[in-house]
Amino acid sequence: xxxxxxxxxxxxxxxxxxxxxxxxxxxxxxxxxxxxxxxxxxxxxxxxxxxxxxxxxxxxxxxxxxxxxxxxxxxxxxxxxxxxxxxxxxxxxxxxxxxxxxxxxxxxxxxxxxxxxxxxxxxxxxxxxxxxxxxxxxxxxxxxxxxxxxxxxxxxxxxxxxxxxxxxxxxxxxxxxxxxxxxxxxxxxxxxxxxxxxxxxxxxxxxxxxxxxxxxxxxxxxxxxxxxxxxxxxxxxxxxxxxxxxxxxxxxxxxxxxxxxxxxxxxxxxxxxxxxxxxxxxxxxxxxxxxxxxxxxxxxxxxxxxxxxxxxxxxxxxxxxxxxx
Amino acid sequence: xxxxxxxxxxxxxxxxxxxxxxxxxxxxxxxxxxxxxxxxxxxxxxxxxxxxxxxxxxxxxxxxxxxxxxxxxxxxxxxxxxxxxxxxxxxxxxxxxxxxxxxxxxxxxxxxxxxxxxxxxxxxxxxxxxxxxxxxxxxxxxxxxxxxxxxxxxxxxxxxxxxxxxxxxxxxxxxxxxxxxxxxxxxxxxxxxxxxxxxxxxxxxxxxxxxxxxxxxxxxxxxxxxxxxxxxxxxxxxxxxxxxxxxxxxxxxxxxxxxxxxxxxxxxxxxxxxxxxxxxxxxxxxxxxxxxxxxxxxxxxxxxxxxxxxxxxxxxxxxxx
Numbered sequence: 001x002x003x004x005x006x007x008x009x010x011x012x013x014x015x016x017x018x019x020x021x022x023x024x025x026x027x028x029x030x031x032x033x034x035x036x037x038x039x040x041x042x043x044x045x046x047x048x049x050x051x052x053x054x055x056x057x058x059x060x061x062x063x064x065x066x067x068x069x070x071x072x073x074x075x076x077x078x079x080x081x082x083x084x085x086x087x088x089x090x091x092x093x094x095x096x097x098x099x100x101x102x103x104x105x106x107x108x109x110x111x112x113x114x115x116x117x118x119x120x121x122x123x124x125x126x127x128x129x130x131x132x133x134x135x136x137x138x139x140x141x142x143x144x145x146x147x148x149x150x151x152x153x154x155x156x157x158x159x160x161x162x163x164x165x166x167x168x169x170x171x172x173x174x175x176x177x178x179x180x181x182x183x184x185x186x187x188x189x190x191x192x193x194x195x196x197x198x199x200x201x202x203x204x205x206x207x208x209x210x211x212x213x214x215x216x217x218x219x220x221x222x223x224x225x226x227x228x229x230x231x232x233x234x235x236x237x238x239x240x241x242x243x244x245x246x247x248x249x250x251x252x253x254x255x256x257x258x259x260x261x262x263x264x265x266x267x268x269x270x271x272x273x274x275x276x277x278x279x280x281x282x283x284x285x286x287x288x289x290x291x292x293x294x295x296x297x298x299x300x301x302x303x304x305x306x307x308x309x310x311x312x313x314x315x316x317x318x319x320x321x322x323x324x325x
Numbered sequence: 326x327x328x329x330x331x332x333x334x335x336x337x338x339x340x341x342x343x344x345x346x347x348x349x350x351x352x353x354x355x356x357x358x359x360x361x362x363x364x365x366x367x368x369x370x371x372x373x374x375x376x377x378x379x380x381x382x383x384x385x386x387x388x389x390x391x392x393x394x395x396x397x398x399x400x401x402x403x404x405x406x407x408x409x410x411x412x413x414x415x416x417x418x419x420x421x422x423x424x425x426x427x428x429x430x431x432x433x434x435x436x437x438x439x440x441x442x443x444x445x446x447x448x449x450x451x452x453x454x455x456x457x458x459x460x461x462x463x464x465x466x467x468x469x470x471x472x473x474x475x476x477x478x479x480x481x482x483x484x485x486x487x488x489x490x491x492x493x494x495x496x497x498x499x500x501x502x503x504x505x506x507x508x509x510x511x512x513x514x515x516x517x518x519x520x521x522x523x524x525x526x527x528x529x530x531x532x533x534x535x536x537x538x539x540x541x542x543x544x545x546x547x548x549x550x551x552x553x554x555x556x557x558x559x560x561x562x563x564x565x566x567x568x569x570x571x572x573x574x575x576x577x578x579x580x581x582x583x584x585x586x587x588x589x590x591x592x593x594x595x596x597x598x599x600x601x602x603x604x605x606x607x608x609x610x611x612x613x614x615x616x617x618x619x620x621x622x623x624x625x626x627x628x629x630x631x632x633x634x635x636x637x638x639x640x641x642x643x644x645x646x
Contacts, residue, residue, distance in 0.1 A: 041510035042481075155602075156379075185378035186537065187596055190581040194591045212510065215583030219591045242587035256515035257585055258544035260567060265544055268522060271515035275480055 003174040003206040004030040004053070007066035011045070011052055014060055018280045022048050024230035028208075032173060035200055035207040037217045037238070039253075040227035043276055046210045049227075050176050053208070054093050055083025071174060088119040092172035096179040098159035102151040108162060109147030116169050127169075134165040138195055157188035164195065168203075175200070178210045193220055214257060218242060223312070226250045229277055229287035236312030246307075246314040249288045286317065294318045332405040333366040334499050334531040335390060335420070340364070341398030342385050342555075346604065357603050359385040360396070361555045361611075369498070372525065372532040374546030374563065376539060376578070380603055382555040383535045387503045390533060391422055403499070414447045421492035425504035427484030431476040437462070437487050438472035444495040461490045465520060482513035486520070493524065499531045506541060518545065539582050543567050551575045554603055554611040559643075561636040571636045571643040574612045610640070618642040 011023035068076035113127035135143035138161040181189040221238040234247040245251040252272040274291040289299035342360040388394040424430040442454035506514040559572040609624040
């Protein structure tokens with residue numbers, strides 16, 4: 001079942017200096033039981049894309065798209081109210097920082113149950129039973145007693161587990177996780193990712209995971225979409241993208257991380273020169289062209305068209321050839 | 326080798342630091358041990374990596390090294406002389422920090438040029454700092470024409486270049502880098518790491534490189550100290566530390582690190598879900614509550630450092646990897 005079929009999403013945000021074209025034509029598809037990682041650096045538009053999928057983009061944002069089917073419903077051109085029925089009924093999200101998404105003044109039990117009591121008309125008792133089962137599922141011991149506690153009485157890793165439990169309360173089919181482990185220590189991060197992967201497999205969720213961490217991607221993704229300056233520049237299977245990236249930006253990202261055994265200690269890393277372009281001025285050609293080793297006159301002049309790959313697509317005038325053929 | 330080469334550029338000798346923490350209105354304040362019996366030596370020209378997770382005392386250690394916090398126990402030496410004994414101007418000429426977040430460590434109301442030249446004002450009054458400032462900006466790859474910009478107008482990478490230029494303008498011997506690339510994107514992180522590598526070679530810098538990113542530490546450091554709840558639990562030259570860690574915590578930390586390689590399975594850390602709690606530590610090994618190897622002896626009494634070949638490890642069960 002296709003959970004998401006999004007074509008040509010544009011999101012622009014009015015700023016003092018002009019219209020910021022933050023998302024410039026994004027296509028995304030996600031099937032049930034699949035984990036798609038949306039990868040990119042800060043400002044590339046990945047979080048804004050996620051928030052738009054949740055119907056939680058900024059109020060001032062100007063959004064337009066082609067087909068936008070979410071959980072079988074056409075959402076293109078529909079207002080924020082249309083999302084209210086989807087959130088809590090099939091669509092759910094885990095945010096990066098639990099401390100800003102949990103209310104410090106309400107008990108954990110209240111926060112977990114409030115939504116389903118409202119949307120599904122469950123009794124408090126039934127809702128609490130579901131909450132306890134989920135808390136145990138995400139590895140919080142003595143769940144029954146802990147419902148009466150407040151978020152500050154939980155550790156950082158436990159709060160992230162709370163967030164996951166809260167996102168699962170409505171029994172979603174499509175779960176969006178925005179940097180769910182970025183604020184956590186590595187020993188905790190591995191546990192949370194195992195938990196997410198296990199839940200995803202057992203419940204057959206479609207998982208869209210947004211991250212900048214390629215280690216997280218390697219551990220969990222089926223498919224990867226690489227975003228740069230508001231566009232998805234490459235998409236494909238995780239195994240292929242790590243072995244043979246087709247887009248020079250993808251290749252550059254992979255090379256820039258020190259990997260023990262690959263980059264000799266103390267030697268310069270192959271950094272990507274320059275910085276991301278501003279998105280207020282329209283971009284005539286390829287947005288990566290100024291930083292790209294393969295960049296030519298053509299790249300600056302004309303936007304690259306889609307090149308189909310066996311497992312996805314790449315948007316480049318000069319993609320790594322052996323993959324295309 | 327001259328005698329000067331045997332004097333550590335920076336040395337911490339059995340340093341302890343404790344904080345009193347209020348726990349609500351009616352409960353007695355608790356004591357949080359941020360650093361416990363921490364000894365470190367950094368020889369001239371060497372880079373020491375300091376790794377650990379949040380709450381392990383990395384940042385307290387940095388503040389003690391910089392002389393910004395006075396230790397409750399033990400002593401800190403800079404170039405063989407106790408750090409408090411150096412006059413301020415002399416101290417800042419010898420040791421300088423680069424912090425994680427250039428957004429908060431640069432005064433937003435000052436222009437780049439002023440920020441970079443600031444350390445010179447302490448001991449070089451009267452001379453025009455302009456030429457040195459521009460030379461330094463150029464050296465760190467920051468466009469000199471932006472010297473009049475404010476920090477808010479710069480990207481994260483540019484700000485970190487400004488912070489590095491400011492740290493190096495007084496030509497310090499020791500550079501303390503506290504998570505200098507953690508707030509940066511991958512592509513910019515590589516640029517800043519390369520810059521630090523170049524500057525280190527060119528200026529012969531002694532460095533302490535604090536990070537939770539093990540791959541970055543492995544790339545930059547000569548020797549690595551691993552911290553857990555305020556204690557150094559293991560120390561070794563970089564190659565043996567990563568190849569054959571001795572302490573169970575070091576093993577867990579390396580094992581939990583995700584490698585950006587295809588087909589990399591999710592690691593099993595083997596640790597419980599309990600988190601490190603600095604307020605409730607037993608008399609024994611601080612890691613014992615999470616340690617898969619811990620026995621009664623570990624929990625009873627403090628565990629001293631033992632030497633195992635090139636490794637120092639604070640563990641009763643530390644064997645070969």
